[in-house]
Amino acid sequence: MANTSMQIVSPTTLWAVRVRSVLGGLRRAPKIPSLVLLVFMIFAAFGQWIAPYSPVAVDMAASFSPPVWHEEGSADHLLGTDKLGRDILSRLIRGARVSLSLSLFVIGLGGGVGVVLGLISGYSGGKVDAVMQRGIEVILAMPTILVALVFVFAVGRSFESVILILSPFLAARFARIVRGETLSVRERDFVAIAKVIGTPTWMILLKHILPNVFNTIIVLATLEVGHLILLESSLSFLGVGVPPPQPAWGLMVADGREFLTSAYWITLFPGLCILAAVLSLNLFGDWLRDTLDPRRRQL
C-alpha cells in the first residue's frame, strides 16, 4: 500500500521533475511581464539584426529629430534622435544587451560563487560558518554605489570592471539566503542517510542539497537581475558604468539631461525601458516565488 504512494526518487529524476514543473508552470506565468521580458531578451540576443540603425552611427543632419508622432518627426527615426543624430530606438534595442548581459554575468559569477559559499557555510556549520557569515555581513554593510564608484575610478571604466565590483555584493546576498535554506535541508532524513552510506560531502551538496534549494536560487536570481539592472543603470548614469559609445540605458538618460526642455525623448524612453524591464522582472519573480516557494513570501 505504502509502496504504491511512495517511491524512491533518484536525484536525477528530481532534477527532471523540477525542470518539467518549471516549464509546465510557465504557461501560467503573468502574461504581460513575460512578454516584455521575452521582447527584451530577443533584443539582447538579436539586436544587431532588429535595430534599424547602428547604435553609434552619427548623423549630425538629423540631430534632435523628435519622435514620429510629432509634426517635425519622421518615420526614419520612430523614437527620434539624440544630439549626435543617433537613432534612439536602435540604441534602446542594442542597450538591452548591455543591461541584460551585464546582469547575467554578475548573476553567473557572483551568484555562482554565492551559492557555493552558502552551501558550504550552511552545511559545514561551526567555525567555517561563523567566519564566512562575518565576512558576508561586512560586505553587506558597505554602500554598493560608492564602493563601485571608487573601484571603477581606480581600475578604469569597462564592462568587466562593473561586473567585477558588483559580483561580490551579489555573492554575499546569495550566500546568506542559500545558507539559510541549506541549514534546514541538511537536517532532513535523506541527507542523514546519504551520510550514513558514505556519500562524499561534495556529492551530498550537489545531488541532495542543491536540488532542494534550487527553487530559492531561481527566484532570487530573477529578482536580483532587476536589482542589478537598476544598479548598472545608476552607475552608467553617474558616469562610472559601461563606457560610451556603448548604448547603456542609464548613460542615455544622462545624455539627455542637458536637453530636458527641448528634447525630452532622449531621456524619457531609456528610463521607460529600465522601468519596464525591472518591473517585469519583479512581477515575474514575485509570481515565481509564490508558485515555487510559498514559504518565502517575505523575501
Next chain:
Amino acid sequence: MVKYIGFRLFQALLGLWFIATLVFILSRSIGDPAEVFTARNSGVDAREIMAAKLGLDRPLHEQYLKFIGQLVRLDLGDSVSNGIPVTQILVERMPATFTLGLIALLFALAFSLPLGVLGAVYRDTPVDWVAKVMAFLGQSMPPFWLGIMLIILFAVVWGLLPPAGKGEWHSYILPGFTLGWGVMAGMVRLVRSSMLDVLDSDYVAMARAKGLPEVVVIGKHALRNALLPVLTYSSLVLGAFMNGSVVVEQVFAWPGIGTSAVQSVVRRDFPVIQGVVIVFGSFFILINLLVDIMYAVIDPRIKYTQ
C-alpha cells in the same frame, strides 16, 4: 548582552578597517599613486610633492600604518582640485545630505502608513491595488530617471517647484520624494503584511467583540502593534539613503556629500572620493550596528550567542 554588543562593535570596526584597507590597496595598486592623488594635468613637481607627502618612497607597510594613523586622527588629506582639507568639505556638506534623507523618510512614512493600512484593511479592493502599484513602481523605477521626470513635470512644464539646488522649503519636495519613493515601496509591503498579521490576532478580535468602533480597533489596537517592524525598517532605511543620495543629489544638484563624490570622480580628485567612501561606509556600518543593538534591546528573544 554586553558580550553581544561588544562582539557587534568588534565586527563594525572590522568592517571599517576593511573599507579603509580596500581604499588603500586600490590607491596603491593602480598605476603610480602620486598620479592617482594629484590632479590630472599636474606637472612632475606636484607629483613629487605628493609622493613625498604620502611617503611613497617608504616600504608599503609603513605607508599603510601612516594612512591608518591619519584616518584615526580624522585626517583625510586635502582635495587636489582646490586644496581644501577633505574633512572640512565633508563636514560642510553633511547637513544637506542628512536633511534630504530625513525629508525622504518623512515622505516614505507619510505615504506608506495610510496605503499599507488601507491595503490591509480593504484587501483586494482598489485601495489595495493602488498600494501595490505604488510599491511595485517604487521598486522598479530608476531613481535618477524619476527625478528627471519630476523636474520636467513640476519645474519645466508647470513651473510649480524649483528644478534643482537647495533653497527654500519647497526645494526639498522633489528630491525628498524621489529618494523616498524607492524606500516607500518596501515600507508599504511591510506595513500591509504586518497589519494583516495583527488583524488576525486575538486582541483585535477581542477589541471588536467589545464593540469598539472600527476606527479605534484599527488605529489603536492594530496599527500600534504593526508599527514595530516599520520603525526598525525606518532606521535601516537611513543606510539605503546613503546609497540613493549619491544618485539623487546628482540629479538635483543638491550640495551634499553624494554630489561631491561624483564631482570628484569627474575631476579625478582621489582624496575626496576616498574620504566620502570612508565616511559613508562608516555611517552605513554605524547605523547597522545601532539597529542590531536596538533590536537586541527591544526584542529579548534575539540570541546573543554568536
